[in-house]
Amino acid sequence: MFEAGDIREWRGHDVVDPGGRKIGALESVYVDTATDEPFFATVTVGLPTRRRLAFVPLTGATVGPGYLRVAFAKDAVKNAPAIDTDGELPASDEPAVFAHYELDYAPGAGGERRLGRR
Template structure:
């Protein structure tokens, strides 16, 4: 997805699945904590339905609508974390797995203090 799009411009857009079936309306946009790039959209799937999270990276903004490359049924079955709250890294990982998207885990900081050289050995 284009990274130069203001996430506020996505709110209120209609969203469609890969078959062209209407999913709903973009209710909220979630930014990546590290980069500030829009990463997830919460799609309101009906008047009295919950919001479903969809990844923005494989999605496309085409002619004023959000095209999501997944079936409506898969989107509807996405984990429900509620909206208006921060997504934890664990919740994001669950969403990535739900959509079958591979992401590289963040690098682990590993300190092997036993390998620190003694200054007298240098």
């Protein structure tokens, strides 16, 4: 997995699916608050007049020259839960992000959020 500092340096680089199809540009990284490891990224998707930030897991992601390859198909990412380009992910929406990718979701022991933006 990537160091949080390293993956943030890729902001603005292309994000591609396993087949090499461009999904969008890397906007931000969300870490698992329990481990402080990068866990999700947001990717800028949509038309220029209707941009949004779609969530994609970083599990299985690899880097290449000028791009970040994620382990999920372009359509899956484009249909994932998203926020406005200037928005924030509400804690109540976190379970839907995990469910879209069939990942287990459990808040912290004290009910704290699972994802933190870096």
